[in-house]
Amino acid sequence: MTKIIVVGAGVIGTSVAYRLARAGAKVTVLEATRVGGGTSGISFAWTNANNKTPRAYFDLNVAGMRAHAALKDEFGATPWWHGGGRIEWRDQPEWAGQKAKVERLKSWDYAVDWIDRKQLLELEPDIAPEAIGDAPIAWYPNDGWLDPVVYAHAMMSAAQRLGATLRTQTRIAGLIAEGGKAKGVRSERGETFHADLVINCTGRWSNDTVGSAAPNVPLAPTVGFLVFTPPVPAGIQRVVASPICDFRPDGAGRLMLHWGSADATVTPEIGVNPGMEQAADLVERLTRILPGIAPVKPEAARVTIRPIPKDGLSAIGPVPGLENYYLMVTHSGATLSPALGAMAADEIINGRQRPELADFRPSRFF
Numbered sequence: 183m184t185k186i187i188v189v190g191a192g193v194i195g196t197s198v199a200y201r202l203a204r205a206g207a208k209v210t211v212l213e214a215t216r217v218g219g220g221t222s223g224i225s226f227a228w229t230n231a232n233n234k235t236p237r238a239y240f241d242l243n244v245a246g247m248r249a250h251a252a253l254k255d256e257f258g259a260t261p262w263w264h265g266g267g268r269i270e271w272r273d274q275p276e277w278a279g280q281k282a283k284v285e286r287l288k289s290w291d292y293a294v295d296w297i298d299r300k301q302l303l304e305l306e307p308d309i310a311p312e313a314i315g316d317a318p319i320a321w322y323p324n325d326g327w328l329d330p331v332v333y334a335h336a337m338m339s340a341a342q343r344l345g346a347t348l349r350t351q352t353r354i355a356g357l358i359a360e361g362g363k364a365k366g367v368r369s370e371r372g373e374t375f376h377a378d379l380v381i382n383c384t385g386r387w388s389n390d391t392v393g394s395a396a397p398n399v400p401l402a403p404t405v406g407f408l409v410f411t412p413p414v415p416a417g418i419q420r421v422v423a424s425p426i427c428d429f430r431p432d433g434a435g436r437l438m439l440h441w442g443s444a445d446a447t448v449t450p451e452i453g454v455n456p457g458m459e460q461a462a463d464l465v466e467r468l469t470r471i472l473p474g475i476a477p478v479k480p481e482a483a484r485v486t487i488r489p490i491p492k493d494g495l496s497a498i499g500p501v502p503g504l505e506n507y508y509l510m511v512t513h514s515g516a517t518l519s520p521a522l523g524a525m526a527a528d529e530i531i532n533g534r535q536r537p538e539l540a541d542f543r544p545s546r547f548f
């Protein structure tokens with residue numbers, strides 16, 4: 183039986199661990215903190231292929247969306263995935279760009295339509311029409327969002343039911359390599375774990391995890407800043423994207439907010455807290471769209487780093503120069519995880535080269 187170590191239990195590591203365990207591999211997942219304790223725990227997690235180009239990356243993300251929907255047949259219920267759709271309007275200078283995007287997506291058979299204000303208010307009656315003005319409104323019925331930690335836990339638990347082992351609070355300090363082959367990993371506490379294959383799923387920490395023992399894929403990480411309301415009196419059921427801010431439900435009436443321009447105002451080093459000006463500004467923006475939730479203050483603010491390979495695309499597969507080592511690092515992991523987990527497991531167990539991954543090999547960086 184193939185003995186495989188998966189390092190990192192975010193959405194990516196748990197997805198591949200589940201698929202490998204299902205295929206009969208002996209899987210050990212080693213995680214520095216807890217399941218979903220990394221980037222997956224602080225993600226807007228909109229499942230989509232909306233802004234994804236080139237075509238191969240769009241197709242990969244569509245495969246991710248389909249894989250999330252298909253898990254319902256496998257698990258009976260998928261309480262971690264919400265396919266509620268997404269509403270989008272923009273400021274006038276962006277109308278031409280939005281129209282071009284919608285046309286491209288239609289030509290690629292993506293589910294998208296224009297709706298009017300009346301239709302929007304039927305979908306989301308709490309939105310103030312004044313916030314939209316006369317902007318065109320795009321509706322993406324198959325977009326949705328993921329609760330990534332709930333998903334990662336479900337995948338990990340399913341893998342464990344199939345015999346996989348999970349070790350949390352186990353930080354890997356290095357790769358054991360001999361004669362150009364990965365043989366296992368060494369933990370910070372000095373334990374060694376041997377395997378036929380090591381899969382590095384440590385996201386933004388991928389290079390730190392292996393150091394110079396494996397060739398490093400260059401990353402271009404960006405900072406992400408999210409703000410959370412307390413439970414508010416609004417029945418929002420969808421992802422909403424607007425020039426004022428983006429938001430979506432986050433359970434029990436809470437809303438999660440993101441606004442691209444706010445990302446640049448924070449860093450993980452300075453830390454964030456719900457009392458900070460940037461958090462208050464985002465919630466004030468939200469009340470322009472949902473006036474019925476005022477007065478309200480932020481309940482939480484979180485910052486983290488997106489794990490993005492330098493060219494913005496996924497890096498999935500073997501890494502030249504080191505055998506028995508497989509890397510999986512990507513942005514859009516909330517969308518891609520179930521598809522990437524299945525594809526990677528297929529390659530590893532069955533020795534296939536998945537054509538969907540041809541453009542996303544780590545080898546392009548070397």
Ligand SMILES: Cc1cc2nc3c(=O)[nH]c(=O)nc-3n(C[C@H](O)[C@H](O)[C@H](O)COP(=O)(O)OP(=O)(O)OC[C@H]3O[C@@H](n4cnc5c(N)ncnc54)[C@H](O)[C@@H]3O)c2cc1C
Nearest residue numbers: 190192193194214220221222225228354385406514515517
């Ligand atoms: C603000 C923000 C918004 C986002 N929005 C979206 C979105 O709308 N849609 C979308 O699809 N994606 C989105 N993403 C991206 C998505 O969240 C990530 O691609 C995904 O979470 C990456 O998952 P992962 O499993 O690769 O990494 P992680 O979740 O970071 O998992 C890596 C794990 O490795 C562990 N680890 C690290 N080092 C070690 C070590 N040495 N030893 C053992 N374990 C280790 C960590 O503790 C962590 O649990 C967003 C990201 C951010 C930050």
